[in-house]
Amino acid sequence: MLLGIENLHFKYNDSNRFSYPDFQIQAGNDLLILGQSGHGKTTLLHLLAGFITPEKGNVNLMGIDYASLSSSKLDSIRGENIGIVFQEPHFLRSLTAIQNVQLACKSAGLKADMTYLSSLFSQLGIELKINEPVNNLSVGEQQRVNIIRALANKPKLILADEPTSALDDLNCERVVKELKMAAAVNNSGLIIVSHDNRLINQFNNSIQL
Secondary structure: OOOEEEEEEEEEOOEEEOOOOOEOOOOOOOEEEEEOOOOOOOHHHHHHHHHOOOEEEEEEEEEEEEEEEOHHHHHHHHHHEEEEEEEOOOOOOOOOOHHHHHHHHHHOOOOOOOOHHHHHHHHHOOHHHOOOEEEHHHHHHHHHHHHHHHHHOOOEEEEEEOOOOOEEEEEEEHHHHHHHHHHOOOOOOEEEEEEHHHHHOOOOEEEOO
């Protein structure tokens, strides 16, 4: 098992709480988690990434229970093993697309594989934007750079929060294909949380929140 959750609950307050179905994902497999706004999708992704602590229940990554880790150790494990596609990209606007990706590699203490990164830009159709400042990119192009940044370190687990929400049908299909291909090539697990019903037919395994 790469990742599993059991009896997972989280609450912001007494009127805003979530409980999640148990699931497991193996290395090389993918899972789509669907739900409308307000159903706790992003909260679940943050629990899986270890950004927030559950009210009760367990998150287990590669046999390690998050509850047994200090904050610094959890940060280290996340940086080494998890690639996250955030719903809202956070870039250094003064840097180019490739510089933002390289910065993510440096932050994880890893050397950027430029051949691999260039291939990702090409496969996602933004090879001509690689040296453009992110401020010059469209919302959809920024989202694709966001995805490349998450894949840059060849993580064992890829977590994607609404990765297709800003994309048209063609680029939606392209992005899902690239995420699944990256997971397969690197034997990574892939979990996408989304309200985008266009994704249903592209996944064999799905959970409805």
